[in-house]
Amino acid sequence: MxxxxxxxxxxxxxxxxxxxxxxxxxxxxxxxxxxxxxxxxxxxxxxxxxxxxxxxxxxxxxxxxxxxxxxxxxxxxxxxxxxxxxxxxxxxxxxxxxxxxxxxxxxxxxxxxxxxxxxxxxxxxxxxxxxxxxxxxxxxxxxxxxxxxxxxxxxxxxxxxxxxxxxxxxxxxxxxxxxxxxxxxxxxxxxxxxxxxxxxxxxxxxxxxxxxxxxxxxxxxxxxxxxxxxxxxxxxxxxxxxxxxxxxxxxxxxxxxxxxxxxxxxxxxxxxxxxxxxxxxxxRRGIILNDQLPLAQVLKNYTTPQGGKISLVRVWQGTLADGAVLNGVRAAGLYRLLGQQLQPIAAAVAGDIVALGRLEGMKTGDTLCTDAGCVERVRELPRAEQLRPMFPLAIAAEKRSDDVKISTALGKLLEEDPSLYWQQQGDTHEIILWGQGEIHLQVALDRLRRKYNLAMTTHVPQVPYKETIRKPATVHGRYKHQTGGHGQFGDVYLEIKPLVRGGGFSFHETIVGGVVPRQYIPGVEMGVREYLEHGPLGFPVVDVAVTLTNGSYHNVDSSEQAFKQAARIAMQEGMGQCEPILLEPISQVAISIPTDYTAKVLRLLSGRRGQILGYDGKSDWSGWDQVSAYLPQAEMQDLIVELRSLTLGVGFFDWQYHHLQEVPEKLVERVLATLENGNSQKSTHR
Structure with missing residues (x-):
């Protein structure tokens, strides 16, 4: 050594x-x-x-x-x-x-x-x-x-x-x-x-x-x-x-x-x-070199089959000894690298780039020091900006028994490659893995298979469509079920009204005279909410107000559960009368491209049902433009692929969810047919 x-x-x-x-x-x-x-x-x-x-x-x-x-x-x-x-x-x-x-x-x-x-x-x-x-x-x-x-x-x-x-x-x-x-x-x-x-x-x-x-x-x-x-x-x-x-x-x-x-x-x-x-x-980075306190920064994390986690670090000041405790974690080995070869060394000095073993919990870009109080005293070293992921795939374990391993394996994968991102999509219940492109995600999936023995299937993520209504309706729902013992009885009258876009959901009651006892009203709201998870078109319902206006009960047979069922019956009856419509999520995108390609990108957005908001020179990028637009999420799956194809690979975009918008009538049938086919396949698989 x-x-x-x-x-x-x-x-x-x-x-x-x-x-x-x-x-x-x-x-x-x-x-x-x-x-x-x-x-x-x-x-x-x-x-x-x-x-x-x-x-x-x-x-x-x-x-x-x-x-x-x-x-x-x-x-x-x-x-x-x-x-x-x-x-x-x-x-x-x-x-x-x-x-x-x-x-x-x-x-x-x-x-x-x-x-x-x-x-x-x-x-x-x-x-x-x-x-x-x-x-x-x-x-x-x-x-x-x-x-x-x-x-x-x-x-x-x-x-x-x-x-x-x-x-x-x-x-x-x-x-x-x-x-x-x-x-x-x-x-x-x-x-x-x-x-x-x-x-x-x-x-x-x-x-x-x-x-x-x-x-x-x-x-x-x-x-x-x-x-x-x-x-x-x-x-x-x-x-x-x-x-x-x-x-x-x-x-x-x-x-x-x-x-x-x-x-x-x-x-x-x-x-x-x-x-x-x-x-x-x-x-140049503003690091005081006369301070002998060891100071380092993580440049890259690797997960190796034999040695576990290896972190590539730059030593900015001081001397880093083998076995040093950094940010409360003891490093298990100090090495120089030559490809996959690890050469053990006793110490690294300011200016060295070396590898440290098993720095659990340390992420790429983290500032490392040996003094317990250094994190408070030492300024956090600047790190590279996190690139926004632009390409998603829905993933699922090939074997059901591997489902429990997914979150742990993805956590380790993201330690190695922080440009990945994953989420559990609430509406569609899919696990979405995001990356910088198709090859990037294929490499990530290969690593899951090779390093964690976790084989995955993939498909294009479902678009989280919503639905709402155009017209109000007043409906009656009664649930009556008689068994050998106590029966079940609930009776409600509901007013259903549309709200402005973005209004969400609201529930009110105007009960007087105790026609629906107070203890049963939460059951009514629960029944309404459960129904709205899957409206008449098959998607979550938004921008709706429901008011409980009247009803009746039975001294013996009524229960919160019975009123919940009565509310579901009323909603099922009434929503069809309210002219349900399909909504799609719209993202606001900011596309950055060299000026020579601006016209091509404008045509690209128009061909994907985009609403162009404008374009201007990109700040601090000579010879580049930034195009702003509203774009349906349904049109964004392979946007980065086509954008790079148009711009020699250099175009990129940032995006964020902006609002919900009614799906054009000519596309509604296609969306509903896709949902029906998907449900049929799920039933077949069961």
Whole structure:
């Protein structure tokens, strides 16, 4: 458990869109630093990252993977984050604990929009980041076009660190724009310096000017040198890169081909030289580093079959010892991670990202400290905003005997993935599991089956329709039942009236002369309420007022139960006379999209019976709009699927229940037929 004393640390997240090559980049970093002797491949399911069964089955990252290594006296901890927008919460939660991020993307100017939400998060949190344009074998000589497209989705200026050298359609090397030294790539070895290709002098000068001008925006001395046409020194440029990257003022851009390790060594060297130290990040977050009180934060929880709960934490200050008691819970083990491998260590210091065992009750984002009173004294560390779930499925255990396990298993699942949400729907009695999309929920269901031996069936959730009435009615209900002993007798007159929308339900009585004794009136109300749970159309009834106006009783045979039955008979008789109508829940949605897609989204909403309230520029999102509308809940099930399809995957929405509205007459028959078919199937299953 003894560790080599290192001179510093760098915590780096690897982020970017799905299929950009993040896990392949991590494999390359591990290979060139000597951690592994042979690279794995995603398609071969043998990488250090993407170790979860759900990741390997889909050949995509579905959770954060961690790899800790030593290189040139620095402790690097890389967090390989999911690229799919459906797992963005995983990425955001991890990013709050790192000092820098590598944004991996493909050289496709038409897809840079997929980076917009990620750049927005990085800039909002002031997380220094570099761009690595991967798969440069596909660039086709359009490097500057790609660079300028990337600039359109970043609020920070992007500055090129390298310029590609091509041989026909192949990228064979690069020019370092700081030193103006040219290099050729070689498989399995560092790039070799080569003579400067004079045919690229003009293009290289344009790219280098972009680098220097970007740096000069924040360095008056460099600006003066450029205005006087003086060549700045290499040391001055590197110093500016380190200072301005560390302050999240610029975004350096690197190029390469991670699959062949091309460009990965220069990227790693830049992280050594230019990425900020952990103390800089802590100061940016307002953490007082002269206090030796250990302070940490949970970035991610895992549930492992063998070791139980493992929590990935960032140590912000102080020293965390093995067996430490955090927030009243003793940690069972302290580890560094390399994929699934756990390396026990004796202590972790400020700047480390490590794993702690069995921190029961601790959630993602929680602030941890060892002093019993620290929770009151220490400010709660900021955590990533919780994304609103947008895609639901109704779930049920395949085996009835497993019903008792569902709530416990879902609780553990949500500890691991806080972007999930579940609820017991009161009207439909369904368990609804909410997530960020269809794949997200399928991964969750796979985990339930694999980790908790809980196989589930799924279906589209029922819409919680309601019904109400248009007309009033006065009705009489009598219940008379004679047996060998005491009989049953209840007799009521009820007035049924509609209320305004949102009026709910009210019950009154105007009994005089004791024609219905006081002790039986609660039974009348109970009978009315029970009937309204399933009205004449089969749904809960709302916005109705019922008044007990008259009745009669028998001294011996009357009871509260008898009056309850009389009330149900009256309601059953009367509601059909009141012209019942069907109501559907309407949500207010706020859809956020790039401005270029606003017209398509307006058509999408109109095609789903939406009532558009208006649209305007989205606050603090350059080039984005927010469309507000009322939308029937029945039209929202796959809204996020179609929205992402229209917007390269970046569109999203927020929603909340707003009101009930009458279902259009042409749709009522379809809804009632669906209810009848569902009831028939339930009867058959019984």
């Amino acid at each position: 003894n560790e080599k004393v290192l001179s510093g640390a760098r915590n780096v997240a690897i982020v970017g869109p799905y299929l950009s090559g993040k896990t392949t980049l991590l494999e390359s970093l591990l290979l060139i630093t000597g951690v592994i002797s042979r690279k794995g491949r995603v398609q071969d399911r043998n990488t250090v990252g993407d170790v979860a069964t759900e990741s390997r089955d889909r050949q995509m990252s579905v959770e954060v993977n961690t790899a800790s290594l030593e290189h040139e006296g620095i402790r690097f901890t890389f967090l390989d984050c999911p690229g799919s927008i459906e797992f963005a919460q995983e990425t955001y939660n991890a990013l709050i604990g790192v000092d820098a991020a590598i944004v991996v993307c493909e050289p496709d100017a038409n897809r840079v929009l997929t980076l917009a939400p990620l750049f927005k998060f990085l800039d909002d949190w002031e997380i220094p980041h570099l761009v690595f344009i991967n798969k440069m074998d596909r660039v086709n000589g359009l490097y500057m076009e790609i660079l300028h497209a990337l600039k359109s989705v970043s609020s920070r200026p992007l500055v090129p660190h390298q310029y590609p050298i091509s041989d026909g359609d192949r990228v064979v090397g690069f020019i370092d724009l700081v030193t103006e030294q040219a290099y050729h790539y070689h498989a399995g070895a560092p790039a070799d310096p080569v003579p400067f290709p004079e045919t690229l002098k003009a293009q290289e000068q344009v790219a280098r000017a972009e680098l220097l001008e970007g740096l000069a925006e924040f360095d008056d001395h460099l600006l003066e040198e450029l205005l006087e046409e003086l060549a700045p020194s290499t040391d001055e440029i590197l110093q500016d890169l380190k200072m301005e990257l560390g302050a999240d003022l610029i975004v350096p851009v690197f190029i390469g081909l991670a699959e062949q390790d091309f460009g990965v060594r220069p990227l790693l060297s830049a992280l050594l030289r230019e990425a900020p130290e952990p103390s800089t990040t802590a100061e």
